[in-house]
Amino acid sequence: MTAGATPPAPGAAEAGAPGAAGPRALAWRRRRASAVRFWRQYRTRRAGLAGLAALVLFALVALTAPLTVGSGVAGVTDAPGGPLEAPSGEFPLGTDRFGRDLLGLVVWGSRVSLLVGLLAAVLSVVIGAVVGVTAGHFRGVYATVLMRITDWFLVMPALVLAIALATVMSRSLGTVVLAIGVTSWPTTARLVRAQTLAVESRPYIERARALGGGHWHVMTRHVLPNVMPLVLAQTTLMISSSILAEATLAFLGLGDPTVISWGGLLQDAREAGAVSAGDWWYLLPPGIAIAVVALAFTLCGRAVEAVLDPRLGVTR
Amino acid sequence: MQPTAPDAPSAPAGPDPLPAPAGPAVRGPRARTAAAYLRYGVAKAGGAAVSLLAVLVTGFFLFRLIPGDPVRTMTGGRPISAAQLAAYREEFGLDLPVWEQFTDYCRKALTGDLGTSYQFHAPVVDKIGEALPNTLLLTGTAFVIYTALGMYLGTRSAWRHGRFGDRLNTGLALTLYSVPSFWLGLLAIIVFGVGLGPVPGLFPTGGMESGGEQGLAHVLDVAHHLVLPVLTLVAVEYGQTLLVTRSALLDEMGSDYLTTARAKGLRDDLVRRRHAVPNALLPTVTLVFVNLGRTVAGVILVETVFSWPGLGGLFYQALSVPDLPLVQGLFLFFASAVIVMNTLADLLYPLLDPRVGR
Numbered sequence: 001m002t003a004g005a006t007p008p009a010p011g012a013a014e015a016g017a018p019g020a021a022g023p024r025a026l027a028w029r030r031r032r033a034s035a036v037r038f039w040r041q042y043r044t045r046r047a048g049l050a051g052l053a054a055l056v057l058f059a060l061v062a063l064t065a066p067l068t069v070g071s072g073v074a075g076v077t078d079a080p081g082g083p084l085e086a087p088s089g090e091f092p093l094g095t096d097r098f099g100r101d102l103l104g105l106v107v108w109g110s111r112v113s114l115l116v117g118l119l120a121a122v123l124s125v126v127i128g129a130v131v132g133v134t135a136g137h138f139r140g141v142y143a144t145v146l147m148r149i150t151d152w153f154l155v156m157p158a159l160v161l162a163i164a165l166a167t168v169m170s171r172s173l174g175t176v177v178l179a180i181g182v183t184s185w186p187t188t189a190r191l192v193r194a195q196t197l198a199v200e201s202r203p204y205i206e207r208a209r210a211l212g213g214g215h216w217h218v219m220t221r222h223v224l225p226n227v228m229p230l231v232l233a234q235t236t237l238m239i240s241s242s243i244l245a246e247a248t249l250a251f252l253g254l255g256d257p258t259v260i261s262w263g264g265l266l267q268d269a270r271e272a273g274a275v276s277a278g279d280w281w282y283l284l285p286p287g288i289a290i291a292v293v294a295l296a297f298t299l300c301g302r303a304v305e306a307v308l309d310p311r312l313g314v315t316r
Numbered sequence: 317m318q319p320t321a322p323d324a325p326s327a328p329a330g331p332d333p334l335p336a337p338a339g340p341a342v343r344g345p346r347a348r349t350a351a352a353y354l355r356y357g358v359a360k361a362g363g364a365a366v367s368l369l370a371v372l373v374t375g376f377f378l379f380r381l382i383p384g385d386p387v388r389t390m391t392g393g394r395p396i397s398a399a400q401l402a403a404y405r406e407e408f409g410l411d412l413p414v415w416e417q418f419t420d421y422c423r424k425a426l427t428g429d430l431g432t433s434y435q436f437h438a439p440v441v442d443k444i445g446e447a448l449p450n451t452l453l454l455t456g457t458a459f460v461i462y463t464a465l466g467m468y469l470g471t472r473s474a475w476r477h478g479r480f481g482d483r484l485n486t487g488l489a490l491t492l493y494s495v496p497s498f499w500l501g502l503l504a505i506i507v508f509g510v511g512l513g514p515v516p517g518l519f520p521t522g523g524m525e526s527g528g529e530q531g532l533a534h535v536l537d538v539a540h541h542l543v544l545p546v547l548t549l550v551a552v553e554y555g556q557t558l559l560v561t562r563s564a565l566l567d568e569m570g571s572d573y574l575t576t577a578r579a580k581g582l583r584d585d586l587v588r589r590r591h592a593v594p595n596a597l598l599p600t601v602t603l604v605f606v607n608l609g610r611t612v613a614g615v616i617l618v619e620t621v622f623s624w625p626g627l628g629g630l631f632y633q634a635l636s637v638p639d640l641p642l643v644q645g646l647f648l649f650f651a652s653a654v655i656v657m658n659t660l661a662d663l664l665y666p667l668l669d670p671r672v673g674r
Contacts, residue, residue, distance in 0.1 A: 047487075152367050155606065155658050159613035160631075160650045164378055167635045167643055240494065247496050248617065253636055266499060275502050276521065278510045287499035294494035 041307045048303020054296035058289075062110040073104035074260045087281050094281045096265070097272035105260055106285045112261040113290070116176055117243035123181030124242070125235045128188025133227065135189070136196025137219050147193070154186040162245065166254040173256050180245045188234045192227050199226045229308040236301035240294040247290050262286040353666055364659040371651040376421050379644045380414070430648065431641035435634065440645035443630060450524060451626030455615050457542060458549035463604060465550065466557025470600075473558065474565035475588055486562070489555030497552040497614050501621035504544050519544045522623035545622045552614055560603045564596040571595075598669045605661035608654050 042048055061068075085095040093102040135146040165179040199205065200223065208218055249255055250263025257264070265286040269275075274282040396404075405411045412420070424431070430440035469489075473482040492500075511517035520526070520541045529537045568574070569592070577587045619628030627646060634642035 148366075152370055155367070155609060155654055156371075157609035157612040157650050157654055159616065160609075160647055163616075163631070163635060164643060164647045167638045168379055168640075244494070244496055248498065248613070251496070251498050251617075252620070252632060263496075266496075266502070270502065275505050276510060278506055278512060280503070280506050280512060283499065283502050283506065287496060287503070290499065291491070291495045295491055298490060298494055 038307060042303055045303040045306065047299045048306075051296040051299030051303065054292060055300060058110060058114065058293055058296070061107055062114050065107050065111055069101075069104040069107050071108070073101060073108050086279075093285050094279075096268060096282065097274075102265075102282065102285060105265060106262070106289055109260045109262045109265055109286065110289065110293075112173070112259050113243055113246060113263070114293070116173055116180075116246045116261070117239050117293075119177045120180035120184070120242040120246065121235055121238035123177060124184040124238055125188050125231060127181065128185035128234070129192050129227065129231050131185065131189040132192025133196050133219055133223055136193040136200060137215065137223060150186045150189045150193075153183070154190070156183070158183040159245065159248065162249065163252065163254065166249055171254065171256055173259065176246055176249055176255055179249065179254075180242050184238065184241065184245070188231070188238065191230060191234060195227045195230050196223050199223050229304075233301055233304040233308060236297055236304055240297035240301065243290060243294050243297070262290050349670075356666060357663055360659055360662045364655055367655045368652055371648060371655065372422060372425060375425075375644055375648045375651075376418055378647070379640055380410075380417065425648065430645035433634070433639050433642040433645075435637050435639040435642065440642050443642065444627065444645060444649055447625060447627045447630045450624060451615065451619070451628065453538075454542065454545055454549070454619065454624055454626060455611070458546045458553065459611070461546065462550040462554040463557055466554040467561045467600065469554070470558040470561025471565060471588065471593055471596075474562040474569065474596075475592075477562070477566060477569075482562075485558065489558045492551050493555040493559075495552065496617075497548060498617040498621050500551060501545070501548040501618055504548050505621070508544060522621075524625050545618050545624055548621075549614055549618050553611060556607055556610065557600070557604060560607075561596065561600045564599040565592060567599075568592050568596050598665065601661065601668065602665070605658050608657055612650050612654060 085091060085099070087094045091101050091103065093106065096102055096105060131146055131150060135143040135150070161183045162179040165182070166175055169175040169179070200218075205218060205222055208222055213221070246255070246261065247263030247266070250261050251267045251270075253267060255261060255264050255267075263286075266283065269279070269282040269286075272282070402411075410417070428441055430444075432438065433440050433443055436443060469485050473485045476482055505521050506512055508519050509517050509521035524541050525534065525537050526541075571592075574587060574592055577591045578584075582591075615626070616628035616631050618624070619626045620632040623629060627649070630642070631646045631650075633639070634646060
């Protein structure tokens with residue numbers, strides 16, 4: 001898990017070399033050891049493991065979707081069934097209002113929902129981390145102004161802001177990613193700033209400064225690796241809320257109408273009158289998929305957070 | 317402020333920035349508290365004013381300078397003639413220089429003119445005024461229920477943390493927290509509104525009133541319509557309060573003063589209610605208010621799903637057109653409302669917890 005969080009160094013190849021005493025190799029050995037320690041602690045959390053298992057399953061389904069269902073499932077013109085058929089042997093989850101196979105649509109929709117959730121979360125966490133690290137590193141007016149802006153965004157109703165953004169921009173996945181990303185970063189910024197302040201007060205930062213390390217060196221080489229675990233946990237939690245936000249925007253008709261996503265399927269269902277007709281089987285699968293994935297990411301995030309409890313300092 | 321009234325006149329009279337502990341004991345701590353509270357209040361109100369100004373500016377730039385012509389967005393890409401385009405541009409003042417547009421917009425917004433909705437051909441302010449009471453009814457009812465429920469269950473959970481009840485509570489809260497609120501609302505309509513299998517439709521599927529009733533019958537009718545939206549809103553929002561209360565109380569659990577209270581021989585129940593919970597209350601109240609933004613999102617979706625004639629339903633109608641003056645007006649309203657509520661909460665804290673605001 002932490003392998004993705006550690007900054008890739010050019011010395012990756014020599015990491016396996018036994019007994020290499022270079023500082024790079026030493027750093028890598030320490031990182032590997034901390035990854036192993038992390039995994040050992042993570043393994044003891046049952047909820048986190050369940051979340052991880054669900055995520056692996058959904059990732060496999062999304063990645064293999066071109067092989068299992070293919071992009072043809074989204075075509076309206078040559079739909080295999082009649083409109084709004086209840087679940088049967090041929091269509092295990094029934095058909096949608098165009099007669100398309102609902103199971104195939106839910107599988108195909110996982111790609112967009114996961115991708116948008118992932119991208120929006122990464123965008124949001126990157127903004128949050130940059131704001132947090134710089135606000136923690138540079139004190140004074142800059143930090144004050146930055147934190148005022150952060151607090152402002154924190155209080156703002158994020159969905160209202162995202163809706164306003166998505167309304168004035170063109171309907172596309174990029175818009176959705178942007179709208180979610182730029183409205184959801186302040187929590188990350190606050191957490192990262194607090195951690196940065198804690199790290200910056202350590203003696204080795206003073207040492208680095210005394211040896212002539214500039215702002216860039218201190219921030220990227222000393223602060224960033226130390227806030228990375230926190231950022232990782234935050235990303236996992238953010239993906240969960242981004243997937244929910246994506247579904248919400250799609251449901252409100254602000255998503256890209258040309259792609260299949262879980263929120264879009266729910267909007268289709270509502271527009272097709274599935275609610276007043278009592279067609280519960282149309283509504284159930286996309287909603288359950290959203291809830292399970294969001295819950296899985298939340299469980300993973302909480303487990304990661306518990307293992308690396310920021311209040312107890314960074315595990316390293 | 318009220319209890320400090322006898323001392324209040326002395327508060328502004330004493331320009332004593334560093335009150336020594338050995339100072340005049342007669343007009344002592346109360347006057348200082350009032351002065352400190354006043355300073356704190358003014359600082360908070362100033363911050364809120366800046367935030368409101370930022371909302372105003374954002375509202376302007378969001379709807380005018382974003383790539384894409386507002387008129388084009390409004391017409392939804394339908395081809396219109398150059399003359400029509402020019403007429404629209406003039407109607408919304410888009411032919412003026414940006415700076416003039418901005419000052420014009422600020423002057424109008426500050427005098428309560430948010431423009432005219434081109435969907436309803438009515439002033440945006442009037443539409444908001446019509447919908448506001450309905451939203452307050454729905455949100456207020458739900459807010460009271462989910463805050464009380466979340467705090468009660470959160471306290472229970474933390475006090476018996478790690479037990480089965482705690483795991484069940486936390487698990488359920490997390491699950492409901494991960495469920496899209498609009499989806500839960502749709503399911504509630506199918507099961508309890510339309511009726512599913514043996515379950516008959518018990519509640520109306522949407523709207524706020526059937527129409528035609530008077531007096532008590534009308535009140536009961538509205539209450540009948542209120543059940544499903546409130547239940548949905550409570551279900552998706554209580555988990556947040558529960559988790560916050562739980563972690564705030566868990567932070568207090570290891571404290572020495574609780575051991576002292578127990579050593580005095582107090583009943584477990586009293587230790588919880590009188591000693592632990594009051595101290596855990598402040599972070600909880602803070603987060604309940606910070607999370608109001610999230611509640612706004614829940615309200616918009618629930619009102620949309622249940623066709624509740626409130627601000628959320630109005631917002632949905634506005635953005636599906638899109639009716640930009642209405643979207644903008646509601647954006648300004650939602651954002652300002654949340655900021656004002658947060659400021660009120662800030663002003664309340666010192667009264668809840670004397671450690672704040674010194």
